[in-house]
Amino acid sequence: MVLVYSDDPKLIAELLNKASDLAKQLQKKVIAVTIGSEQHAKDYIEHGADVVIIAQTTQQQFKAEEYTSILLSILKEHSNEIVLIGSNKNGKELASRLAARLDAGCVIDATNILLKDKKVTTERVVYSGNAIAVEQFFGSPQIITIPPRVFDPLPKNPNHKGEIIKKTVDVEQSASKIIKVQEMKSEGVNVEDAQIIVSCGRGFKKKEDIRLVSELADVLKGRTVGCSRPIAADLKWLSEDHWIGLSGHKVKPKLYVACGISGQIQHIAGMRDSGVIVAINKDPEALIFKSADYGIVGDLYEVLPKLTSAIKEKIG
Amino acid sequence: MNIILCAKQVVDVAEIKIDPATKKPVLAGVPQKISDMDKNALEEAIKIKEKHGGKITVVTVGAPDAKERMRELLAMGADEGVLLTQPPQTDYHMIAHLLAGAIKKIGSYDIILCGEASIDMFSGQIGPRLAGLLNIPQITYAQQITVEPTKVVSEKNLGEKSVTMESPFPVLLTVTKESNQPRLPSLMAILASSNKPIHEWSTTDIVSQTLQPKVQTLDVKGIPMQRKNIIFQDDLDQSVGKLVNELAKVGVLR
Secondary structure (H helix, E strand, O other): OOOOOOOOOOHHHHHHHHHHHHHHHOOOOOOEEEEOOOHHHHHHHHHOOEEEEEEEEEOOOHHHHHHHHHHHHHHHOOOOOEEEEEEHHHHHHHHHHHHHHHEEEOOOOOOEEEEEOOEEEEEEHHHHHEEEEEEEOOOEEEEEEEEOOOOOOOOOOOOOEEEEEEEEEEOOOOOOOEEEEEEEEOOOOOHOOOOOEEEEEEOOOOOOHHHHHHHHHHHHHOOOEOOOOHHHHHHHOOOHHHOOOOOEEEEOOOEEEEOOOOOOOOHHHHHHHEEEEEEEEEOOOOHHHHHHOOEEEEOOHHHHHHHHHHHHHOOO | OEEEEEOOOOOOOOHHHOOOOOOOOOOOOOOOEEEEEHHHHHHHHHHHHHHHEEEEEEEEEEOOOOOHHHHHHHHOOOOEEEEEEEEOOHHHHHHHHHHHHHHHHOOOOEEEEEEEOOOOOOOOHHHHHHHHHOOEEEEEEEEEEOOOEEEEEEEEEOOEEEEEEEOOOEEEEEEEHOOOOOOOOOOOHHHHHHOOEEEEEHHHOOOOOOOOOOOEEEEEEEEEOOOOOOEOOHHHHHHHHHEEEEHOOOOOOO
């Protein structure tokens, strides 16, 4: 079996694509797991699951210890060769703990999974985005986490048949408690889905100047502003949902414009998959130009207003 | 309060060069350092010790030269080091077992601290694996930690939301880079650190079972980054004009 789990239904749909592909090659079935919620089971079947297990438990809020215990009890009944888990923060800690409980191998943030000599082989980005590690599993189960948007969800097929199993699970309670859940201050930006992103970095002298970037984003009809680490993490001029980079968000828009960003490898790791990359920086030696298709060497305070009005004129 | 810090010696990723021919990272000759977030974890450990007293033991699985790097952690404020020699072929499964074995040998512990991930491989598996093997609660991505006499309260950063958790001891926490600014040791502290013990334990002292990797690295490939690198640096108005024409040509202006 190939088992799929995430607390994010959107991510499950993407994982089901790869799971179906692997299951076909290995002649196995695909099981999707949902914890507590019945509403998604039908969707998962239409996205390619052969079996959906609805784990019925009193446990609703995520705690890695307890969710590990739920997956362990499901895995005990269905021998699973491959376990795919959605790679958000909850998914990563869950996969790692589960791997330890099963003495299993685990690869975090795989961007590709293939069968090489019938062995499950993965690729993932390492060394701050400078290299790809090709890794291969020995023994089962093989636990792999996959980040959002690595695979597209399969189109829904209403004719795909599957079985829904409800299973009551006794959870081994954790000694820890969740005492507060707070929405982070956010401007509701979703850089990961944006088609056009204009980003700002250390080259900006003050917070108000970021409007130069929003104005360009507006005329590009992208309206999405991104930033590098210092702007979100150190200066806090923008909320963390704007942050693009290794520890921030990974993006792949059609057009990425980097303004006043030096081009540290951690930032490049977050935007290297963009379609067209434009860099604006006053330092001709800035690393960002090496990762750009087009660049303008100049002071962003002069370049941005001119570029904004030139594009406005061009697209009208 | 007995605090254990797990730290890893890594290559300084900011110093990695790329071989222009193969596009592979060149690791030979790159300086080694303690992974950044492990120092954030130590800073938290020191703050806990300052408030509640106790002892900080650093555990590392690494090459013999990791001892030098461990001295920095002792200078910052850790009390003792344990260095386990790294077997030739390892994976997270093996490292976690070795760390768990060492921690069991140390015996008594209230809090285990790890970085959220190491800067070289950035998996973040070790913390949760270790908590799993020891079967204790885990609080990952901790950005704020408050220790009280019988429990830890910690706020974890999940990006779109923050979750505050509470756990009795023993508990494992992984610490983010944003949690604090690790202190720099004073010259006195650096000198004094040479008197602090670093125990070298062989892996056979630690684990009875034979450990085999579950995941093996077949290759570390370069990433092809083919960009046009067309840079305009003449008259600004001309540069802007040319750029806009190019962008229109490749179809990203709508």
